[in-house]
Amino acid sequence: MKVLAQFKTIPNYVDFCLPELKSLIAMHNLDWREVFKHEFVQEGQENLTNNNDLINTSPYYPYMYHQNKKLNQKKQLLPISASEIRHTSFRRFPFVYLEFPNVEICQQIIQRSILIDVFIEIISEATNYEDIVKFADKEILFKHNQEDQKILFEVDPYNSHLTQQEIIDRIEIITESLNMRGKIDLKNPQKKFWIMERHVDPFTKQTDSSITNTLLDIYFGVEIGRSKSCTRISQKENQTNKYDLRQRAYLGPTSTDNILSFLMCNQGLTRSGDMILDPFVGSGSLIIPPSHFGAICFGGDLDPRVLHGFGVGRLNKKSQFYQKNEEYCKEMKPKIMLNFEQYELNKPNIIRMDCINTNLREVEIFDAIICDPPYGFRAMTRTAGKKEKKRNRKDKQSTNANTQEDEAQHEEDDQQTGSPLLKQTEQAKIVEEISNQMNGLDIEGKNTQPKNEEEEKKNNENGEERHSYAPTLTVSVDYIVNGLVRLANRVLAPGGRLVFLYPIEREHYNSTGIEKLNYPNFTLVDYSENPLSEKKSRILVTLQKNKSVKEFLEEAGYKNLDEMNEQNQFQNQTDQQQQQQQQQTQAQ
Ligand SMILES: C[S@@+](CC[C@H](N)C(=O)[O-])C[C@H]1O[C@@H](n2cnc3c(N)ncnc32)[C@H](O)[C@@H]1O
Known part of the structure; x- marks a missing residue:
């Protein structure tokens, strides 16, 4: 069945949306390429889309604004690796169409998900309300539009804001034109209908003053699963x-x-x-x-x-x-x-x-x-081990004939200690600072390192319990x-x-x-x-x-x-x- 997912766009975790969904798909032994198939353009259908930026050759090419230039070449039949697909790949993000074998799997996935907000079975999708009514899928509508049911409408204008009156107007257009027969019940609805709008990103609008109408798409459908961990649900239920x-x-x-x-x-x-x-x-x-x-x-x-x-x-x-x-x-x-x-x-x-x-x-x-x-x-x-005494580099330079080579080697060693993607000096500085703070502290945070051998001997003789732990090195x-x-x-x-x-x-x-x-x-x-x-x-x-x-x-x-x-x-x-x-x- 085809469902529309809306992701939660939590700023620091936007990049996690698709990897999370792909993991949940893998937990159900499904192939994520099959699940995402509605987002891929079939070969020969490239012209059906009105976006020039799209690359779309094989069935496994999604609509994408990909950062990877290599992939922007048309007609290049490369299989898409798991890591190549990013949230920016999808032209309608945070809305993504998915294909699942049944409702149960959808519900299990959304219950476990942190970043999917809602799954919707779509009744109609269009760019204006006239078409939403005109192109409503009669079969799906009939399945959900029962007289004896308590229903609720949710209106969600993504990237925009609607007044209370505008929300009411939208609900009225749908209920009247599509003859919705259920009874509205705000507290215990049996079915939730969603009217979702996707608007132009406010930032794009600011930079492009030629945009007058910000509304991009409208989706109308029935909720088939809502994330439990959604911020809108009360704290008690919210995992x-x-x-x-x-x-x-x-x-x-x-x-x-x-x-x-x-x-x-x-x-x-x-x-x-x-x-x-x-x-x-x-x-x-x-x-x-x-x-x-x-x-x-x-x-x-x-x-x-x-x-x-x-x-x-x-x-x-x-x-x-x-x-x-x-x-x-x-x-x-x-x-x-x-x-x-x-x-x-x-x-x-x-x-x-x-x-x-x-x-x-x-x-x-x-x-x-x-x-x-x-x-x-x-x-x-840290790792278990003893810290080597710091070399006095100046002394070495003046006395040792190999100093320059040593120094170069030392520099090289220093260079190799960081993350390949992290600036070395910065990391070394932080590591050193924290290392100094931690050195010589015992389990209670006190400095119990014996100052000298004599003190250590005395401690041992007295049978004094010391909580010191094995020496460690920074790595x-x-x-x-x-x-x-x-x-x-x-x-x-x-x-x-x-x-x-x-x-x-x-x-x-x-x-x-x-x-x-x-x-x-x-x-x-x-x-x-x-x-x-x-x-x-x-x-x-x-x-x-x-x-x-x-x-x-x-x-x-x-x-x-x-x-x-x-x-x-x-x-x-x-x-x-x-x-x-x-x-x-x-x-x-
Ligand atoms: C970033 S913290 C992990 C925080 C942890 N996820 C939490 O929720 O508290 C890293 C931890 O690794 C420990 N650690 C450092 N070096 C280690 C090592 N060589 N082996 C095992 N643990 C180490 C530190 O003591 C620290 O508790």
């Missing part, structure tokens, strides 16, 4: 509001926001009974949605303070749960479990470990790994992502998804950079940009594991994962350098 961080009893320094946590859970195709791992679990925000859907959750974190609620984590005194259960909240150990108590969810299995450098056995048991790694934007990236974005892929190769089931956030500087970002990153034994399923500020963003990357690690290593000719990691790191750096060189040559 994303219920999990709002402002009402959460225990918060870490970088608790992932609840909309993003639910979106990441959907990207991970999380189902009831799945085993989900967050190797950078912090206060547990990312395993709350999988727990909500009945998954068995596991978390790891190197920093015990965030798990226990000392130093970096805190009880949220503003949350109602805390206010009602103050004593209980204070006593609860470890504090991360408090959030699961609050939401009455199964408690996760938490261990303290270095997930970047893990030597976990190769047991590919997890259905998804979902995480927000600590890149240094908001949290510190780079590449290092974390490689570690994460290595971990996923060890413990993620073949076909399982690795969903993680990746920091970028907007100025330097282009989607091809992400598409070119090579994750051995993984296929890029999708990526979406979540802007954090004018300059910084993070990309939600969704990868899918191809083969079992044994099979992959054998085929690729690597002895083990470490060898694979080293070579891959080198390959990524070479690709990056080539890309930079190409960009420089193009700029010249």
Whole structure:
């Protein structure tokens, strides 16, 4: 059946709309190309469309205003990869036509979705109200237009505003001209009819004064599903509001926001009974949605303070749960479990470990790994190990004959520590700052590092308990992502998804950079940009594991994962350098 979806255009998550829908489609074992088929232009029908910007050759070419120039060449029969289709691809976004096998699937998908607002079965679509009445589909109208039914009309002018009188006028045109027979009931309607208008983006209108009539399309239809997590529904029923961080009893320094946590859970195709791992679990925000859907959750974190609620984590005194259960909240150990108590969810299995450098056995048991790694934007990236004493570069320069070479090597090492898409110096600065703050703090946030050997000896003799934890080192974005892929190769089931956030500087970002990153034994399923500020963003990357690690290593000719990691790191750096060189040559 053909349905019209209207997406919620939450500014920071617009780019997540299609990847989320595609994941929900995959959860129902449907091919997303089939579901989106109404948005593709059939070969030979190019001229039926009145938009000159469209590229439309094969059945799998959507109407698009694509950023990828390569695809703008006509008659180029390239299959569209999952990541090439963006929200901007659709000429009517946030309205998109979809094809589903039945109503039940539509309803299951919309109940789970965060970003689809409503699904509508269309009775008619036109650019003016006269045509809406004239071209109404009699069969669909007859099916829904019953005398004994309580009905309601919703009027939604996307990108515009209507007065109360204008809304009433529109409802009257439809009810009178199409002889709508149901009785209006505002409180308990059995059927909801939608009149939707799509208007020109106000920004375009401002810049193009020749536009006089802003109305682009009108859609009239019947609601067949509405998102539960819609902001218009009361807080009690609303799953994303219920999990709002402002009402959460225990918060870490970088608790992932609840909309993003639910979106990441959907990207991970999380189902009831799945085993989900967050190797950078912090206060547990990312395993709350999988727990909500009945998954068995596991978390790891190197920093015990965030798990226990000392130093970096805190009880949220503003949350109602805390206010009602103050004593209980204070006593609860470890504090991360408090959030699961609050939401009455199964408690996760938490261990303290270095997930970047893990030597976990190769047991590919997890259905998804979902995480927000600590890149240094908001949290510190660390790995177990001892910090080398800082070199005194000036001294070295004056005494050592190889200083220049050393310095060049050092510079090169520094260059290689950042994200390929993040400006190196900026990241190094943040990393260093946070590193200094964290060094030498104990589980209670106090500095308990013995000042000297004597003090340490004295402490040991007195049998004094010290809460210090293993020394840690600060590491780079590449290092974390490689570690994460290595971990996923060890413990993620073949076909399982690795969903993680990746920091970028907007100025330097282009989607091809992400598409070119090579994750051995993984296929890029999708990526979406979540802007954090004018300059910084993070990309939600969704990868899918191809083969079992044994099979992959054998085929690729690597002895083990470490060898694979080293070579891959080198390959990524070479690709990056080539890309930079190409960009420089193009700029010249
Ligand atoms: C961005 S935070 C994750 C926040 C988490 N999603 C939450 O909702 O609280 C990253 C976490 O990774 C932890 N971490 C840093 N380095 C680690 C490592 N090598 N292994 C495991 N955890 C690490 C930090 O202690 C921090 O809690």
